[in-house]
Amino acid sequence: MTEPSFIPLPGYREYPEDEMKRRARAFHEEMSRRRTVRDFSSRPVPRAVIDDCLRAAATAPSGANLQPWHFAVVGDPETKRRIRLAAEEEEREFYRHRAPQEWLDALAPLGTDERKPFLERAPWLIAVFSQRYGRLADGRRVKHYYPMESVGIATGLLIAALHMAGLATLTHTPSPMKFLNEILGRPKAAERPFLLLVAGYPEDNATVPDIGRKPLSEVVTYV
Numbered sequence: 001m002t003e004p005s006f007i008p009l010p011g012y013r014e015y016p017e018d019e020m021k022r023r024a025r026a027f028h029e030e031m032s033r034r035r036t037v038r039d040f041s042s043r044p045v046p047r048a049v050i051d052d053c054l055r056a057a058a059t060a061p062s063g064a065n066l067q068p069w070h071f072a073v074v075g076d077p078e079t080k081r082r083i084r085l086a087a088e089e090e091e092r093e094f095y096r097h098r099a100p101q102e103w104l105d106a107l108a109p110l111g112t113d114e115r116k117p118f119l120e121r122a123p124w125l126i127a128v129f130s131q132r133y134g135r136l137a138d139g140r141r142v143k144h145y146y147p148m149e150s151v152g153i154a155t156g157l158l159i160a161a162l163h164m165a166g167l168a169t170l171t172h173t174p175s176p177m178k179f180l181n182e183i184l185g186r187p188k189a190a191e192r193p194f195l196l197l198v199a200g201y202p203e204d205n206a207t208v209p210d211i212g213r214k215p216l217s218e219v220v221t222y223v
């Protein structure tokens with residue numbers, strides 16, 4: 001067992017109350033402009049930006065700080081094409097046979113279907129994997145705790161970071177997505193694909209569904 005070791009809290013900043021209010025409001029204002037986009041431009045985005053956004057994602061809290069995530073980043077056109085073809089095959093089955101009517105009804109306002117051209121067009125695909133266990137240097141397994149919750153938080157930070165950098169994202173979940181382990185060479189037993197994040201500039205004439213968010217009163221209670 002490792003003894004705990006403590007250091008003084010590094011980097012914390014407190015703000016005067018009015019500045020705190022301003023910052024909270026400004027962050028909400030920023031985030032409320034984030035929309036999930038499906039019309040991506042093929043304009044390139046520097047890899048350095050993606051790296052910094054991934055650094056931000058990897059600051060997420062995680063179960064026992066075991067950081068149970070892996071981000072497989074794809075910019076190569078051939079790999080993007082393979083992912084598109086595999087995803088569209090699964091999605092065709094989903095839309096034609098697998099999805100119950102209730103699910104299709106819920107998706108109707110989004111106007112989605114089995115065609116996923118953005119998987120080839122957008123400059124970057126980030127496949128987020130959740131690790132059930134990690135490996136020590138000597139190959140022994142280390143069990144991870146709350147991997148789904150941890151990876152969900154990291155993915156939220158990644159989406160926020162990409163948005164703050166001025167990029168659009170799409171959280172894409174072809175189902176099932178085991179083909180991502182195959183194509184991206186990730187271990188099948190240890191890692192589960194969590195989602196495929198598409199990132200890039202929106203197309204000039206990009207449109208989004210005319211849908212809104214629930215008001216605070218519907219999603220919050222102060223008990």
Ligand code: IYR
Pocket residue numbers: 091094107110112113114172173174175
């Ligand atoms: N994976 C399919 C279907 C889909 C499911 C949900 I839940 C969405 O919010 C959006 C789409 C697709 O990507 O089209």
